[in-house]
Amino acid sequence: MTAGQTHPEPVMRQGATAHWATRRWLQVSVSSALVLLALLSGLGVWTLNRATSITDNLVNTRSPSLTNSVRLETALVNQESGIRGYGLTGQEEFLQPYRQGLADEKTAADRLRQLLVGNARGRADLETVLGRARTWQERIATPVSQAPAGAPVPLATDRATEGKAAFDHLRQAMTVQQDRLLDARTSAVTDLRNAQRLRNWIFTAIALVIVLMAVAAFEGLRRGVTGPLARLSHDASQVTGGDFTHVIAASGPADLRQLGTDIESMRRRLADELAVSEEQRSLLDEQALDLKRSNEELEQFAYIASHDLQEPLRKVSSFTQLLQRRYGGHLDARADQYISYAVDGANRMQVLINDLLAFSRIGRVHNNDGPVDLNTLVDRTLDTLSLSIDETGARITREDLPTVTGDATQLGMLWQNLIANAVKFRAPDRTPEIHIAVSREAGTWNFSVTDNGIGIDPEYADRIFVIFQRLHTKDSYPGSGIGLAMCKKIVEYHDGTIALRPTTGPGTRIAFTLPAGGPAAEDSGSPVR
The missing domain is CATH 3.30.565.10 (Histidine kinase-like ATPase, C-terminal domain)
Structure with missing residues (x-):
């Protein structure tokens, strides 16, 4: 790649969310997930509370109401059996079931009044049963029980038909009461089953939503974060491996795209610098060759200076010194001066050559x-x-x-x-x-x-x-x-x-x-x- 070469621009996503960074995407995703989980959790809590409420009503109200209604019926039946036996025989032991029935009646009635608080129809049915029971007791049970013991009670025989009709009328009221309490209990059981079924469906949906959210989170991270990062890493590894022409594509959220754009800009600068460096290296190689040739020429010069130049210079110096010793004082003063100049110049030239050789050898010899x-x-x-x-x-x-x-x-x-x-x-x-x-x-x-x-x-x-x-x-x-x-x-x-x-x-x-x-x-x- 040469300096100034153009590169294709990476494709940028368009849309209202194109400027969202990874942090913004995570915030929106996590917030949406939390809202959805909060709604589902609220619905789950509501179903749990509803199932719990129905269960409490069934266990604490409906079933005990039916049970005490049956106990009330049993107490009244015991009273009727005792009165009938006492009226026919006059024996005192037949009054024991009657008296026990009165006590059981009171206990069952009091418990039913507590259980049926807020249940107007139930309270009305209870009062109907108790009213008819009082009618039977006032007309039959009480007079018969107060008759002297030891002989059959004539009143029981005289009012047998009336007593049977009154008690049958009481039985009808108790049947109506128990049927309604049973219907209410059955309805509560049905509501409980429906609430449990709804609860199970809701919690299954919550589990499914959590699984789907986890899958969506992993897929979103893969597509929005790990995928772009992997592609960016692959592109960067291509560049670090020496392929400086490989374009780094920017994708993903805004911050990852910005990172990719910055790395692409850095790659372009590196590619441009590399191109310039290649040119400079070529110049340096040429200069290194020139320097090598120059050093070789310097070596040749040093050899010449130490051998070829020294020899004639020594001859010039030797002969000028001989001239100075032999003819000094025999020629005129100007000739002596010229010879002195020649001797001095030859000696200084020899010193300069030796010093120059010593200077050139530093670092090489x-x-x-x-x-x-x-x-x-x-x-x-x-x-x-x-x-x-x-x-x-x-x-x-x-x-x-x-x-x-x-x-x-x-x-x-x-x-x-x-x-x-x-x-x-x-x-x-x-x-x-x-x-x-x-x-x-x-x-x-x-x-x-x-x-x-x-x-x-x-x-x-x-x-x-x-x-x-x-x-x-x-x-x-x-x-x-x-x-x-x-x-x-x-x-x-x-x-x-x-x-x-x-x-x-x-x-x-x-x-x-x-x-x-x-x-x-x-x-x-x-x-x-």
């Missing part, structure tokens, strides 16, 4: 990194520079230096250039004093070489580290102007930095850093020479 004891390394450097140190009377002090990881040869060149510069650029009116300091900060060693020489103007802080940049003429201070440039290259090769730092007095302070590779140094301040 040796590269034998390992632990380097800087105390030992600086001691060797001071021995190498002992002649110039003794001639100038320089006083060099240093703190206890650490062990670092690096190339010993290159680090030796670093210390040699810094110390040699400090000795060379001394002030003519004072003895050179050079101090080497070190401190540790985080994972870095901070070194500094401070002298009391002629100093460097801060405006030249960057220029002094550029190759062949000199601040003085070769007549004032000899050298090729490559020393500090070489120091900078060595320090940067070792992942450090180097810079000119201000001093509190006259002189120069060069500070550089190296990665920490040993224990922290202690400031001893002990003089070396």
